[in-house]
Amino acid sequence: MTSQPKTSRIPAPLYAAAGAGDLAYQQLRKLPAAVSELRNRVAADLSTVDGAELRQKATETLRTATATAENLRRRAASDLDLSRLRETATRNAAVVVASAQAAQERAVTTYGALVGRGERVVGAGVLEAADTVNTDIETTEQAPAPTPAQLAEAAEDKPAAVTKRATKAAGKSASSATKSPRATKQTPPAHD
16 A cells, blocks of 8 residues: 655645645636536427336336346246355455555545645645744744843943933833822712
């Protein structure tokens, strides 16, 4: 059995879903033409066949089916051979297993084709965005946290205007902390 296609950026099932959606869209685009073709064929068939012909064909088919069923019943009653039946069952089981393996291989192949189609549908733009995000994540994870000494050094390197604003802001917050809280006026409750 082959392995699933590998994609490094976006999970393969998402590509497969995009590919399946694109395939369904392409098939749906063909639907109106197929419907009109079938409508024309049915109309042509109905115009050439009359009811008596249909009844005659149905009666003949019923007679043939009944005769075949009776024939099979007679053969089954006279030809009952358990060893042959066992061989047939074993052979049929082997055929079923082989068919299941072939179906599994076709499913893997189809899945790979859907992933490829999805990659084409999604396009390179998403891949580039995923690369950018991955690079940003890796860069963020690799960057060491700044030490307090580095932070102090960065603060010293800032222009004077920035430090003046920071000093003013610090002064305002300190002065507002020393103010006393405002008293609220309380009104007495009204009596009747």
